[in-house]
Amino acid sequence: MLQIDQLTKTFGAKTAVKAATFTVEKPAMIGIIGRSGAGKSTLLRMLNCLTEVSAGTIMFDGVDVTALRGAAKRNWQSQCAMIFQQFNLVPRMDVVSNVLHGILNRRSTLATMFNLYPDEDIHKAIAILDRLGIAEHAPKRAEALSGGQQQRVAIARALMQDPKIILADEPIASLDPMNAQVVMQSLRQIHEEDGRMVIANLHTLDTARRYCDRVIGMRDGKIVFDGTPDQLTTGVARDIYGADETFSEAATSTEIETLNAEVVKLAEVAESV
Numbered sequence: 001m002l003q004i005d006q007l008t009k010t011f012g013a014k015t016a017v018k019a020a021t022f023t024v025e026k027p028a029m030i031g032i033i034g035r036s037g038a039g040k041s042t043l044l045r046m047l048n049c050l051t052e053v054s055a056g057t058i059m060f061d062g063v064d065v066t067a068l069r070g071a072a073k074r075n076w077q078s079q080c081a082m083i084f085q086q087f088n089l090v091p092r093m094d095v096v097s098n099v100l101h102g103i104l105n106r107r108s109t110l111a112t113m114f115n116l117y118p119d120e121d122i123h124k125a126i127a128i129l130d131r132l133g134i135a136e137h138a139p140k141r142a143e144a145l146s147g148g149q150q151q152r153v154a155i156a157r158a159l160m161q162d163p164k165i166i167l168a169d170e171p172i173a174s175l176d177p178m179n180a181q182v183v184m185q186s187l188r189q190i191h192e193e194d195g196r197m198v199i200a201n202l203h204t205l206d207t208a209r210r211y212c213d214r215v216i217g218m219r220d221g222k223i224v225f226d227g228t229p230d231q232l233t234t235g236v237a238r239d240i241y242g243a244d245e246t247f248s249e250a251a252t253s254t255e256i257e258t259l260n261a262e263v264v265k266l267a268e269v270a271e272s273v
């Protein structure tokens, strides 16, 4: 399906992504991990054509997407919907209109200006919100929702495009542990039920392990690991994060585990009294 070959991006003297090469045979849920500055966002942005590549190719179903221009490029961009850490919703606009923005590029400017969406699109948006467990919030302003709910609106907006791939750049980095779990579970569900490919940049190891079938590790712009969560040993993790023997997975762990530990501690306390 997706073949990335020798993909490279330079910014002046800085090489952000160095000859990244990997193939995805069938829709998978892939986590990309690595330190801040490793090149994860640049890689995703190249996949979505938000950033021009300096060298290398991205083939999807036999088409070189780096060569696409105009309408063909926009079509590709709607095939691989992006989700961001900061949700990128229109805060003062209602939730359902935010979701309908997912098909903005298919609508005339005039129709969009007057919020004239066909009933069937509105029904589709509500159905997607319902699937994500947030239909009751449809008429509210996006800014009135919690972070986790807003990220689910962003996922709904992405689904409105009916994309083949969902690219998520640190989708849970701004969320509290419980919301982070709900959002990752939503992405996992979309992958499993719809057969969509999900590629998510994740800054923590445990999230990648828990939700992904495959993990790609980046260090200094290079792919230094590509395998299953089982193959991701502590030694490999050390190498990805460029750490020494003092490295502990806890250092890259999200608060989900911290929270679980707190719950266990509380349970222990409760038992002892």
Ligand SMILES: Nc1ncnc2c1ncn2[C@@H]1O[C@H](COP(=O)(O)OP(=O)(O)O)[C@@H](O)[C@H]1O
Residues within 6 Å of the ligand: 011, 014, 015, 016, 034, 035, 036, 037, 038, 039, 040, 041, 042, 043
């Ligand atoms: N637009 C840009 N201009 C210059 N340098 C950039 C730009 N975007 C990213 N970089 C650099 O490329 C490297 C990789 O960045 P990035 O892809 O954002 O890493 P990550 O997402 O893993 O934190 C970093 O050194 C960053 O400073």
Ligand SMILES: [Mg+2]
Residues within 6 Å of the ligand: 037, 040, 041, 042, 170, 201
């Ligand atoms: Mg990044």
